[in-house]
Amino acid sequence: MAENSSEKRASGMRSAERLLIVLRALNLRNGATVLELNRDTGISRQAIYRILDTLRNFGYVRRQEATDRFHLTHMVRRLSSGFKDEEWIADIAVPILGRLVQEVVWPTELSTFSDNAMYIRESTRGRSPFTIDRVAVGQRLPMLQSASGRAYLSYCPDPEREAIIENLKSSDDDFDKVAHKPDYIERILAATRSRGWAVGDDTFRLHPKTETLAVPVLVNGYARASLPLTYIASAATAEQIAERHMNQLQAAAKEIADRMEEMQARTDDDDDDLIPIREAS
Amino acid sequence: MAENSSEKRASGMRSAERLLIVLRALNLRNGATVLELNRDTGISRQAIYRILDTLRNFGYVRRQEATDRFHLTHMVRRLSSGFKDEEWIADIAVPILGRLVQEVVWPTELSTFSDNAMYIRESTRGRSPFTIDRVAVGQRLPMLQSASGRAYLSYCPDPEREAIIENLKSSDDDFDKVAHKPDYIERILAATRSRGWAVGDDTFRLHPKTETLAVPVLVNGYARASLPLTYIASAATAEQIAERHMNQLQAAAKEIADRMEEMQARTDDDDDDLIPIREAS
DNA sequence: ATCGGCGTGTCCGGTTAACGGACAATATAC
DNA sequence: GTATATTGTCCGTTAACCGGACACGCCGAT
Structure with missing residues (x-):
């Protein structure tokens, strides 16, 4: 997996990258707590809170009241529905x-x-x-x-x-x-x-x-x-x-x-x- | 769209939010140029570049060589595939x-x-x-x-x-x-x-x-x-x-x-x- | 009843990396 | 030729992201 032309880490926005990582982790384990996500991704708990808040603002994630676990909502389909x-x-x-x-x-x-x-x-x-x-x-x-x-x-x-x-x-x-x-x-x-x-x-x-x-x-x-x-x-x-x-x-x-x-x-x-x-x- | 007093903006990470907005815009118009995304979202062109780079690093977006347009890849399904x-x-x-x-x-x-x-x-x-x-x-x-x-x-x-x-x-x-x-x-x-x-x-x-x-x-x-x-x-x-x-x-x-x-x-x-x-x- | 382990939630100062103005280059039109 | 539209990159500023630290509640074990 040698990165052909060296180049350490092309570019990228740190926080946005981490949001994508969390979103992906949520897909692998639908219904997750903050701590589980922390462990799965290695991202600090505080950051997970911020990220989940952001995802919630967009309606991609909801918090299940009874269990306090975070779940994807049907809105996430919109992140890929354009792919035919x-x-x-x-x-x-x-x-x-x-x-x-x-x-x-x-x-x-x-x-x-x-x-x-x-x-x-x-x-x-x-x-x-x-x-x-x-x-x-x-x-x-x-x-x-x-x-x-x-x-x-x-x-x-x-x-x-x-x-x-x-x-x-x-x-x-x-x-x-x-x-x-x-x-x-x-x-x-x-x-x-x-x-x-x-x-x-x-x-x-x-x-x-x-x-x-x-x-x-x-x-x-x-x-x-x-x-x-x-x-x-x-x-x-x-x-x-x-x-x-x-x-x-x-x-x-x-x-x-x-x-x-x-x-x-x-x-x-x-x-x-x-x-x-x-x-x- | 008056910023009605109340809660200004709940919370959320600026850059990550904008990545989501761009990702959504790409879904509505599969195959888009930087400028089109700029117009669709109101996000500055420079920011669009950054965002697309990030999405490309994750493999969610590719650039079509011939036309120089940005397209979603099959990887985006992973952002919602966990939703049953x-x-x-x-x-x-x-x-x-x-x-x-x-x-x-x-x-x-x-x-x-x-x-x-x-x-x-x-x-x-x-x-x-x-x-x-x-x-x-x-x-x-x-x-x-x-x-x-x-x-x-x-x-x-x-x-x-x-x-x-x-x-x-x-x-x-x-x-x-x-x-x-x-x-x-x-x-x-x-x-x-x-x-x-x-x-x-x-x-x-x-x-x-x-x-x-x-x-x-x-x-x-x-x-x-x-x-x-x-x-x-x-x-x-x-x-x-x-x-x-x-x-x-x-x-x-x-x-x-x-x-x-x-x-x-x-x-x-x-x-x-x-x-x-x-x-x- | 006290302690330690575990999980959740929030605050805040330092640092970073995201922002966008500015500039350059190219292509097409008239 | 000038004008317009679009793509691409640089870089100084500063807003926003980061994570250490703290507080709280719950539980089981000692």
């Missing part, structure tokens, strides 16, 4: 994509489905030397033309795919008009599945000089996100890229999926914390 | 029970099912003048003898009741042995349902001089908790207590249930905050 499941997977993907871009020189991304399209949630453009256009996060990708969309549709649960395609039929976007051609869709999906990865269509290109291929991120057997790789078309064909990097891409997708599955398994729990609950007194 | 659903209902019940004890002089409680028994989660003993024994929170109540348990079993979903009774059959507790007598159980449940409320059995008494009756808290039509009232046996009969206070009890149960339902409806959202996000600059 789509963020979750992107969040987990960040370090994995970071490693991937070092093996595969081409920029890769992570995209998830939302509102009838795939959206780029994370990107390693900017860390790849072979990047043309920069900003990509937030970019919307059509389902039936983009490699991301095709990879996702090919491996998502059947009912979900049917619902998505049904929705696309009433979309305003010109790209989505092909949703009315079931045989065309079937052909694309079949091709994608037989290859194990998807390619983008000529009719949709974020940049004219690049092409994209994508693999699905299969959580519990079904696609929850796509992992596209963008390369400069003149440099190689899709087959060459696939031959060189497909197993790395697949491995990264698998790793993301594995971490997702193990996160879902345990709702909370503690393990590799960045900040120890109990500091050396 | 059973706490939820007790939490909501607190102010309602507080009002109830002023109308009904007798002490009332809130109990939930867990581990083959009902457990008292909240209590107004201590605020009622007619209380004999004090500490009750955490007390375990058998399912088939206590008023709480009977009220719960009578109105929980059928599959849940069957599963509970099946579990009770293999319980070590002597009280649970009657789970083997289906006709006895059926008689109790039928009596409870026809009355609309439950009474405790002679064989189980927390205190020899008291008796208890209970109503279920029906969330979406099914019991999720019980609301027991304990009275001194020599002072009145169950029927007299019921006649005097049943509508108040039912109203309180209904109010708890309503608040539960509306909480479930919106997972997050903001409304009546104790602390305003945006303070007068």
